[in-house]
Amino acid sequence: MSWWRRFLPRGVFWRQMARFGALCLPVWMEPVVMAFWSGFFLMWGAGRRGVMRNLAAIKPRSWAFVNFFRAYRVFWNFGWTMTDNMRFKELRIIPDWEFVGLDHFEKLQSEPGGAIILTAHMGSYDLAAQLFSELTGRRMYMVRAPEIDPQTQEFEQQQEGRTGSDGLTVEFNTKSSDLALDLLEAIQRGELVAIQGDRVTPGIATFPAQLFSKPVQIPSGPFALALAARVPIYPLFVIRAGRRRYRLQTCEPIVVLRTRARRDDDLRDAVAAWTKHLETVIEAGWYQWFMFEPYSKELPA
Amino acid sequence: MRAVRGRADTRWAPSRFNFAIFRLAALVVASRAVVEHRRGEVLVIDRNQNAAESYAVSIWVVASLTAYAASLLAAPLGWIAAAIVALPAVLVLCQAAIVAGGLFVLPAIRHDHTRLNSVLLMTSLVAVSAWIASTTLWSRYVGMLFIAIVALNAIAAVPARLLRARMAAADRARGVTD
Numbered sequence: 324m325s326w327w328r329r330f331l332p333r334g335v336f337w338r339q340m341a342r343f344g345a346l347c348l349p350v351w352m353e354p355v356v357m358a359f360w361s362g363f364f365l366m367w368g369a370g371r372r373g374v375m376r377n378l379a380a381i382k383p384r385s386w387a388f389v390n391f392f393r394a395y396r397v398f399w400n401f402g403w404t405m406t407d408n409m410r411f412k413e414l415r416i417i418p419d420w421e422f423v424g425l426d427h428f429e430k431l432q433s434e435p436g437g438a439i440i441l442t443a444h445m446g447s448y449d450l451a452a453q454l455f456s457e458l459t460g461r462r463m464y465m466v467r468a469p470e471i472d473p474q475t476q477e478f479e480q481q482q483e484g485r486t487g488s489d490g491l492t493v494e495f496n497t498k499s500s501d502l503a504l505d506l507l508e509a510i511q512r513g514e515l516v517a518i519q520g521d522r523v524t525p526g527i528a529t530f531p532a533q534l535f536s537k538p539v540q541i542p543s544g545p546f547a548l549a550l551a552a553r554v555p556i557y558p559l560f561v562i563r564a565g566r567r568r569y570r571l572q573t574c575e576p577i578v579v580l581r582t583r584a585r586r587d588d589d590l591r592d593a594v595a596a597w598t599k600h601l602e603t604v605i606e607a608g609w610y611q612w613f614m615f616e617p618y619s620k621e622l623p624a
Numbered sequence: 625m626r627a628v629r630g631r632a633d634t635r636w637a638p639s640r641f642n643f644a645i646f647r648l649a650a651l652v653v654a655s656r657a658v659v660e661h662r663r664g665e666v667l668v669i670d671r672n673q674n675a676a677e678s679y680a681v682s683i684w685v686v687a688s689l690t691a692y693a694a695s696l697l698a699a700p701l702g703w704i705a706a707a708i709v710a711l712p713a714v715l716v717l718c719q720a721a722i723v724a725g726g727l728f729v730l731p732a733i734r735h736d737h738t739r740l741n742s743v744l745l746m747t748s749l750v751a752v753s754a755w756i757a758s759t760t761l762w763s764r765y766v767g768m769l770f771i772a773i774v775a776l777n778a779i780a781a782v783p784a785r786l787l788r789a790r791m792a793a794a795d796r797a798r799g800v801t802d
Contacts, residue, residue, distance in 0.1 A: 351742070
């Protein structure tokens with residue numbers, strides 16, 4: 324691999340810099356650094372255009388000119404969440420939290436036989452999973468999309484091994500068939516399984532749905548798993564609410580039951596319920612939906 | 625790490641602030657604040673947790689440095705060009721200074737270098753401000769103000785230290801426990 328690949332937007336150099344920042348950056352200089360690098364990453368054409376096209380779908384009557392500045396806000400929030408995550412991993416410094424839907428959250432905590440947490444690429448989902456497993460004492464199995472760059476993936480795995488929590492197992496969804504059995508076993512042991520349900524990686528099963536009136540492929544794994552393990556799905560979103568402050572929003576659980584002859588009909592209702600939650604949360608928190616590619620094939624690449 | 629659950633008024637706990645001026649201000653506010661229960665609120669006790677403090681210091685530093693840069697660049701570039709170039713130049717310089725400072729302190733401590741780098745950078749800023757204040761540039765007043773604020777914070781550190789017991793009591797009143 325060429326040495327310069329590490330400097331590409333998804334390259335490992337930026338993760339190493341984020342770690343360096345978490346260890347060396349004086350806190351009173353953080354806003355300056357964030358403002359600068361958010362502007363710098365606006366030069367990443369593919370990422371910027373991806374965010375702007377998604378914004379055009381989320382806000383149908385918006386202007387491209389305004390969406391350019393909205394894209395800056397997305398990069399700004401991404402930078403902060405990445406830093407907060409890195410700071411927690413390296414220095415165990417946690418942000419403030421506010422819980423919305425606390426009743427659902429408490430129900431999730433007390434689910435006797437395991438449950439599925441379905442989340443999106445918003446806020447610091449990584450940090451939330453780590454904290455959840457540390458604070459609640461419940462074992463969690465988190466499935467996340469692998470990094471596109473192999474060196475970045477290696478860096479993430481090394482950091483996970485070095486700084487991860489005892490109660491949290493992180494798996495990358497590269498081989499869906501192998502992982503499905505592990506997840507089923509984890510649920511049967513009474514563990515919580517956290518999966519991101521807004522992005523599809525190559526090789527995993529999908530289900531067609533609509534998001535902001537555009538066709539989209541949603542990972543079908545979490546819904547099939549809920550059906551097989553007979554456990555509820557809790558939509559849970561981690562939203563950055565300010566500097567070192569996050570909102571953990573837990574929604575009403577989605578119950579997937581086998582009631583009809585065709586399995587897909589049962590899954591369709593559950594997927595529709597999920598995308599409805601997703602739409603509501605993204606509409607309010609578009610500035611931290613970290614989707615740097617067009618989410619639908621109908622949106623120009 | 626310590627955290628207080630269900631108390632929104634913990635945001636005024638002095639131990640959530642870093643600089644002496646802000647800690648004293650928090651003590652004043654905390655002594656008047658009423659208990660505010662809020663279900664689902666978890667506030668962390670860390671000296672760098674206050675957003676207003678962090679943004680205020682950050683903006684103050686950048687504004688001062690921009691004034692210095694604009695006044696220094698005005699002679700070779702002219703006023704308009706200097707005004708345009710000053711802010712981007714300062715932002716780039718800040719990144720370079722942070723990285724240089726970080727690399728300098730990196731071998732000194734094994735893990736958390738933020739505090740040492742913070743002292744190093746603030747000392748450099750005071751030195752630059754002192755030099756600017758000694759010139760005849762218009763930004764010397766900004767430099768003087770910078771040094772005055774740093775001096776004020778140093779002076780505020782004395783009562784902040786003397787009032788440690790009261791600060792601890794204010795923390796406890798806001799739900800912070802040892």
